[in-house]
Amino acid sequence: xxxxxxxxxxxxxxxxxxxxxxxxxxxxxxxxxxxxxxxxxxxxxxxxxxxxxxxxxxxxxxxxxxxxxxxxxxxxxxxxxxxxxxxxxxxxxxxxxxxxxxxxxxxxxxxxxxxxxxxxxxxxxxxxxxxxxxxxxxxxxxxxxxxxxxxxxxxxxxxxxxxxxxxxxxxxxxxxxxxxxxxxxxxxxxxxxxxxxxxxxxxxxxxxxxxxxxxxxxxxxxxxxxxxxxxxxxxxxxxxxxxxxxxxxxxxxxxxxxxxxxxxxxxxxxxxxxxxxxxxxxxxxxxxxxxxxxxxxxxxxxxxxxxxxxxxxxxxxxxxxxxxxxxxxxxxxxxxxxxxxxxxxxxxxxxxxxxxxxxxxxxxxxxxxxxxxxxxxxxxxxxxxxxxxxxx
Numbered sequence: 228x229x230x231x232x233x234x235x236x237x238x239x240x241x242x243x244x245x246x247x248x249x250x251x252x253x254x255x256x257x258x259x260x261x262x263x264x265x266x267x268x269x270x271x272x273x274x275x276x277x278x279x280x281x282x283x284x285x286x287x288x289x290x291x292x293x294x295x296x297x298x299x300x301x302x303x304x305x306x307x308x309x310x311x312x313x314x315x316x317x318x319x320x321x322x323x324x325x326x327x328x329x330x331x332x333x334x335x336x337x338x339x340x341x342x343x344x345x346x347x348x349x350x351x352x353x354x355x356x357x358x359x360x361x362x363x364x365x366x367x368x369x370x371x372x373x374x375x376x377x378x379x380x381x382x383x384x385x386x387x388x389x390x391x392x393x394x395x396x397x398x399x400x401x402x403x404x405x406x407x408x409x410x411x412x413x414x415x416x417x418x419x420x421x422x423x424x425x426x427x428x429x430x431x432x433x434x435x436x437x438x439x440x441x442x443x444x445x446x447x448x449x450x451x452x453x454x455x456x457x458x459x460x461x462x463x464x465x466x467x468x469x470x471x472x473x474x475x476x477x478x479x480x481x482x483x484x485x486x487x488x489x490x491x492x493x494x495x496x497x498x499x500x501x502x503x504x505x506x507x508x509x510x511x512x513x514x515x516x517x518x519x520x521x522x523x524x525x526x527x528x529x530x531x532x533x534x535x536x537x538x539x540x541x542x543x544x545x546x547x548x549x550x551x552x553x554x555x556x557x558x559x560x561x562x563x564x565x566x567x568x569x570x571x572x573x574x575x576x577x578x579x580x581x582x583x584x585x586x587x588x589x590x591x592x593x594x595x596x597x598x599x600x601x602x603x604x605x606x607x608x609x610x611x612x613x614x615x616x617x618x619x
Contacts, residue, residue, distance in 0.1 A: 238315060243318060244315075244318040245318050245321045245322055245325075245332075245334075250288075272286040272287075280354070284357065284560060288331065289354075289355060289356060289357050290357055290557060290560070291329075291331050291557055292330075292331050292332070292333065292355065292356050292357055293324060293330055293331070293332045293333070293356060293357060293358045293359070293360055293557075294332070294335045294349070294352065294356045294358075294359050295320045295321055295324070295332050295333065295334050295335065295360045296335045296336075296337065296345075296359060296360065296361050296362065296364075297310060297313045297316075297317055297335075297336055297337070297361075297362045297363045297364060298310055298313075298336075298337050298338075298339060298340055298345060298363075298364055299311070299312060299313035299336060299363065300340060300363070300364055300365040300368075301364060301366070301369075301388070301423075302316055303316050303363060303514070304513075304514045304515060310336035310337055310338050311336060313336055313363055314334060314336050316362070316363060317334030317335075317336060317362060317363075318334055320332065320334070320360070320362060320387075321333065321334055323546050323549075323550060324360075324549070324550055324553065326550075327546060327550035327551070327599070327600045328550025328551055328553055328554040328600045328604065329550075329554060330550060330553050330554055330557065332360070333356075335349075340368070342368050342371055342372055342375075345364075346372055346375045346376055349372075349376055349380075350379045350380055353380045353381075353382055356382060357382055357383075357556075357557045357560070358382050358383040358384075358385065358553055358556060358557060358564075359376065359380065359382065359384045359385070360385055360387055360549065360553070361373055361376075361384065361385065361386040361387070361388075362386075362387055362388065363388065364386070364388070364423075365423075366422040366423040366459070367422075367457050367459050369386055369388070369389070369423050370423070370426075370458075370459050372386075373386045373389070377563065381562055383556045383562070383563055383564040384564075385549070385564045386423065386427075387545055387549050388423050388424055388427075389423045389424060389426070389427035390427055390431075390548075390564070390569055391545035391548045391549045391552075392427060392428060392489070392512075392543075392545055393424070393427040393428045393431040393432075393569065394431070394545075394547075394548040394552070394569050394572045394573045394576070395543050395544060395545060395547050395548050395573070395576065395591070396428045396431075396432075396487065396512075396543055397428075397431050397432060397435065397569075397570070397573035397577075398547070398548075398572075398573040398574070398576035398577040398591060399510060399533050399541065399543050399577075399590055399591055400432065400485070400508070400510075401573065401574065401577040402577050402585055402591065403508045403530075403531040403533070403590050404508075405582075405585060406530060406531055406585065406586070406587055406590070407506045407508060407530050407531070409484060409506075410436075411432070411436045411437050412436040412437070414437070414439065414484035414485055415439040415440070415441075415482070415483045415484050415485070415504070416429070416432070416437060416440040416441070416484065416485040416487060417440070417441050417443065417480050417483045417485070417486055417487070418440070418441070418442045418443060418486075418487045418489070419443050419476050419486070419487075419488045419489070419490040419491070419494055419495070419518055420443075420444070420487075420488060420489035420490030420491075420513075421442045421444040421449055421459075421460055421463065422489070424489040424512075425442060425489045425490070426442070426459055426460075426463055428487060428489070429442060429463065429467065429487075431566065431569060431570070431573075433466070434566050434570065435570060440467045440468070441467060441468040441472060441479045441483075442460075442463055442467055442468070443475075443476045443479065444460070445490075445491075447473065447474055447475045447476065447478070447479075448468060448473055448474055448475075448476075448478070448479045449464050449468060450464055450468045450471040450472065450473060451464040451465055451468075452471070453473075476494060476495070476499075477496075477502075480495070480499050480502060480503060481502040481503070482502070482503065482504050483503050483504060483507065484503070484504045484507060485508045485509070485510070486500075486503070486507065486508070486509045486510065486511070486518075487510045487512070488509075488510065488511040488512055488513055488517065488518035488519075489512050489513065490513055490518060491513055491518065492513050492516030492517065492518065493516065493518065493519065494518050494519075495509075495511060495518045495519040495524075496519070497523055497526065497527045498527075499519075500519065500524050500527035500529055501527045501528060503528075505528075506528075507528065507530060508529070508530060508531045508532075509524045509531070509532045510532075510533045510534070510543060511524070511532070511534055512533075512534055512535040512543055513535070514535045514536065515536065517535070517536070521534060521539050521540070530587060531587045531590060532587075533590065533591070537594065540588040540589065541589070541590050541591055542591065542594060544591075544594040546594045547576050547591065547592065547594060547599055547603075548572055548573075548576065548603065550600045550603075551572060551575070551599060551601070551602070551603025551604045551607065552564060552572050552603060552607050554600060554603070554604035554607075555568070555572075555603065555604035555605065555606065555607025555608040555610075555611065556568065556607060556608075556611060558604060558608050559608045559611045559612060559617035559618065559619055560617065560618040560619045561616045561617055561618070562616050562618060563616045564607075565610075565614055565616060567610045567611075567613065568607045568610040568611055568614065568616075570610070571606040571607055571609065571610035572603045572607050572610075575599075575602045575603045575605070575606035575607075576591065576592065576599060576602075576603060577591075578602070579591075579592040579596065579598070579599055579602060580592055
């Protein structure tokens with residue numbers, strides 16, 4: 228199928244992938260129906276919420292409503308195409324929220340690249356939602372936007388490009404390591420890409436035991452003291468590549484156990500994989516063209532390969548994570564989505580593949596498996612309670 232051609236045709240037919248549907252429990256057939264759903268009866272729930280704003284979760288749909296927010300600067304491999312052009316992706320995200328998590332979501336596309344304006348806009352509308360999903364906002368601004376919104380809002384703020392990717396990558400790593408018989412604390416990892424996703428992936432992996440990791444950007448290995456590092460890279464340089472190895476991606480990939488790619492197509496070669504440690508694991512996740520094609524990686528000796536594409540085995544897809552994560556967070560009215568909740572989500576995803584099913588071509592459940600969201604939601608809700616951020 229020519230997905231580009233067919234998708235464009237379908238988008239004309241659909242005229243939007245989401246719509247607002249009136250709650251079927253509401254009847255609007257009689258005068259009394261109108262008086263209960265709207266004026267004058269609606270005044271009483273308004274007054275109750277005025278006294279206690281938390282009642283907005285019980286008396287309105289806020290308890291199940293998420294805003295999917297973008298400025299259109301880093302849209303799905305297309306780059307800075309603007310907020311309106313990002314709308315089809317945001318609608319798609321909202322559709323996935325509903326299909327895989329039962330979460331109602333609304334796209335919010337902001338006509339600004341100014342951090343202050345974006346933060347203020349989201350903070351001002353936060354009272355209408357139970358959570359905020361930041362999406363396709365370019366680095367390094369995305370880090371500051373998320374950080375400041377977490378400080379100013381009392382609902383979960385979750386940048387999916389960072390944390391959704393990190394959760395599913397951790398799940399993939401847990402099962403890939405079972406196959407190779409290696410342990411997270413013993414392996415060496417090299418990444419290509421030190422933007423939002425790359426940094427979030429490594430931070431989460433380090434939080435569960437990874438010690439030896441080197442991040443690479445377009446200029447090569449990142450190390451403490453290297454020139455031309457932004458604030459986020461500078462912070463990562465202090466906790467990674469402790470031996471301060473220098474050089475290109477090819478230089479530092481030698482003898483590494485794992486490669487994680489969130490960067491650019493075809494930047495890893497057959498010979499680079501051959502130079503890695505025995506039974507290497509490769510997650511080349513650049514879309515639509517990965518850092519190395521799976522067949523080339525396997526021919527060079529890769530034990531396990533996972534990409535971001537649905538037409539290859541082991542798709543590392545955020546849809547395995549974010550619907551269930553928000554479902555679980557909303558169910559317990561969490562004030563945050565913290566590391567404990569993300570780690571719980573990763574283990575829940577990994578556990579969806581049984582030991583009997585696990586093999587080099589099947590380390591993650593299908594993105595279409597509706598049971599994943601249910602399992603993730605339960606694990607996240609439990610972790611929220613255990614970590615003290617649940618409010619019910």
